[in-house]
Amino acid sequence: DLLLYHPVLNCAEFFGSLRSLASRSRGALALVIASRRSLASLNKDTQQFSRTGSPYFNFFAEIVLGMLPNEYVTELLRRAGDRFTAEDRRFIKEVTGGHPYLVQVVASALWEVYEEGEGDSSRRRQHTRQSLYDEAAQMLGDVWRLWPSETRRALTAVALVHINALEEREKLLEKHKFDVQQLVREIDDFDPELRSLEKQGFVAQDEAIPGGWRVRPQVLLWWLVDELVRMARSETTFIGEDPLKPGRKRQLDRAIRAVGGAIKEGAAMFIKAAVEGAVEGMSGMR
Structure with a gap:
């Protein structure tokens, strides 16, 4: 949640690098991230960085902890x-x-x-x-x-x-x-x-x-x-x-x-x- 408002890290370069690390690591890097926000909400708030491309967080699998x-x-x-x-x-x-x-x-x-x-x-x-x-x-x-x-x-x-x-x-x-x-x-x-x-x-x-x-x-x-x-x-x-x-x-x-x-x-x-x-x-x- 905080990264979406970080003055430096809330940018296309950071989120793009994060996605590259996770998707190209062949399982060597696993991210377990907890958030109060839904995956759809996270994608919506980063849409400005990828208006014509796929969402930055499309490599995430959402698990709702009910x-x-x-x-x-x-x-x-x-x-x-x-x-x-x-x-x-x-x-x-x-x-x-x-x-x-x-x-x-x-x-x-x-x-x-x-x-x-x-x-x-x-x-x-x-x-x-x-x-x-x-x-x-x-x-x-x-x-x-x-x-x-x-x-x-x-x-x-x-x-x-x-x-x-x-x-x-x-x-x-x-x-x-x-x-x-x-x-x-x-x-x-x-x-x-x-x-x-x-x-x-x-x-x-x-x-x-x-x-x-x-x-x-x-x-x-x-x-x-x-x-x-x-x-x-x-x-x-x-x-x-x-x-x-x-x-x-x-x-x-x-x-x-x-x-x-x-x-x-x-x-x-x-x-x-x-x-x-x-x-x-x-x-x-x-």
């Missing part, structure tokens, strides 16, 4: 021996949705809380949730910044419907109504974006929720709650720099304000509610 399957997370946590209880392991899976980085962050935070001698399980999870949120916020913000505005809109619509479904199911807060069907129609318009988000593990299909989608990692829903709060009190939109389609921002603003009771306290309220067991299964309807 969420770890449940059994992989179980096996990973088993390496901690008897440090984590069965409830701890369930908690880790729910708040992370199986995201590899988030699993590492929350497992490390929970391990440290045990090291500090905290004996109360509720307090352990409260501290761990807050540590996870603090660590994940920067990563999620970076990923969000790199997403196209349509992807942000898709996730926003899914999050609003998910929040509303949680409120109706748990009777957690004062009941509010907004046009769920309109948001569902919005979701239906974003099928390509949702398929991409599903592949990355940020959303999952769930027929128990209107629109058929939910936010998969709990921590992403917490972070989105805070962003929605900021959006609702701002004249601009956090979805993107480009203006939303006519009426769409007004519709989203009304939706956000309609569930204002549910999100006005931001992520802290959701974290507290989850600790107290009021929103069991926040990352998956049961």
Whole structure:
């Protein structure tokens, strides 16, 4: 990602040399590169250096590192021996949705809380949730910044419907109504974006929720709650720099304000509610 903005290396000569080294080495040189951006996005941003030729990164094979399957997370946590209880392991899976980085962050935070001698399980999870949120916020913000505005809109619509479904199911807060069907129609318009988000593990299909989608990692829903709060009190939109389609921002603003009771306290309220067991299964309807 950084090379695309490097004042010296972001040039045709460098990328051409990189491709030559990799393609002519007959397997002697293997590049394993991690990026938050898709291969298509990287090719698009270097197209200026090869307007009539093939993309500079056409020798790459893209492998999307999505969420770890449940059994992989179980096996990973088993390496901690008897440090984590069965409830701890369930908690880790729910708040992370199986995201590899988030699993590492929350497992490390929970391990440290045990090291500090905290004996109360509720307090352990409260501290761990807050540590996870603090660590994940920067990563999620970076990923969000790199997403196209349509992807942000898709996730926003899914999050609003998910929040509303949680409120109706748990009777957690004062009941509010907004046009769920309109948001569902919005979701239906974003099928390509949702398929991409599903592949990355940020959303999952769930027929128990209107629109058929939910936010998969709990921590992403917490972070989105805070962003929605900021959006609702701002004249601009956090979805993107480009203006939303006519009426769409007004519709989203009304939706956000309609569930204002549910999100006005931001992520802290959701974290507290989850600790107290009021929103069991926040990352998956049961």
